[in-house]
Amino acid sequence: MIENMCNLTRREILRLFSMALPAALLGFSGRDYFNDELVCIHVYNINEDIPEPLLARYDMIPPRPQKGSYFQIGLPELILCQTKIRLLDMFEYFWPFSRQDFRLMQRSISIHFKRRVIAGSNEIINLSEYLESQTRSLQIPDATLAVILTLNDYTKYWSCSLVDLCRNSDIEELVIIKNPARTPYLCSYPSQQKGFKKPPPYSAG
Numbered sequence: 001m002i003e004n005m006c007n008l009t010r011r012e013i014l015r016l017f018s019m020a021l022p023a024a025l026l027g028f029s030g031r032d033y034f035n036d037e038l039v040c041i042h043v044y045n046i047n048e049d050i051p052e053p054l055l056a057r058y059d060m061i062p063p064r065p066q067k068g069s070y071f072q073i074g075l076p077e078l079i080l081c082q083t084k085i086r087l088l089d090m091f092e093y094f095w096p097f098s099r100q101d102f103r104l105m106q107r108s109i110s111i112h113f114k115r116r117v118i119a120g121s122n123e124i125i126n127l128s129e130y131l132e133s134q135t136r137s138l139q140i141p142d143a144t145l146a147v148i149l150t151l152n153d154y155t156k157y158w159s160c161s162l163v164d165l166c167r168n169s170d171i172e173e174l175v176i177i178k179n180p181a182r183t184p185y186l187c188s189y190p191s192q193q194k195g196f197k198k199p200p201p202y203s204a205g
Contacts, residue, residue: 033073033179034102037200040095040180043088043173045192046166053184054159054176061157064119071152071179073102078123078155078162079148080113080130080171086144087173093197094187095180109146112138118154124161131169138170146173156184 033039044050083090085108091101113130115123127147131138138145147166149155159176166174180187180200187196 033071034099037096038179038181039073039097039102040178040187041087041091041097041101042094042176042178042186042191043091043193044176045088046163046171046174048192049190050163050174051184051186051189053156053186053189054163054174056156057160058157061120064117064154068154070154071182072150073177075102075148075150075177076114076116077118077150077152078113078115078127079109079111080127080145081109081111081148082138082140082143082145083109084143087146087175088192092194094191094193095196095200096198097177118158121158121161124158124165128165128169131165131171135170144173145171146175147171148175148177151176151178 087105090104090108091097112134113127115126118124147162149159149162151159163174165171176186178186187200
């Protein structure tokens, strides 16, 4: 491999890195959800109606398995961020959410808090404590404060706690990124966005 790299021109090496970087950035270790068009983004004004599935409370939350495959496109599962442009204005449609849209969002937000995975209640508690300790520094004129949650088979247990936290703080938007072909079918609920920009290649419930 190294010998082959040495025989490449500088332009060829740069081209290889330019091809590999997006894959590494987005965390493509398996299925490419963007190529399958199985990524959607739901943006909610936290003071408006939130779909019932995101408000579900669970009597028992199982521990997160150390090994397991969950929906993931490369973002940390939990993010607190700020943006000068409301994400509700930036993403008028919840589907499709393309790789280009993903990069636009990355360029547009300033991340203040993140957790690569949500392993339990500690991540939610840490976010709450961070918000309490950084209240003044997060009050930036003309900026929107948002929480982004990657929704999968485990993080769904914490969506209700996040909604409660958002509503009791200065967070204005809750953003859910998920596979639209998997339950809960948020696409079926009334939305502040315009819905599908084009017909989906799957049944959305």
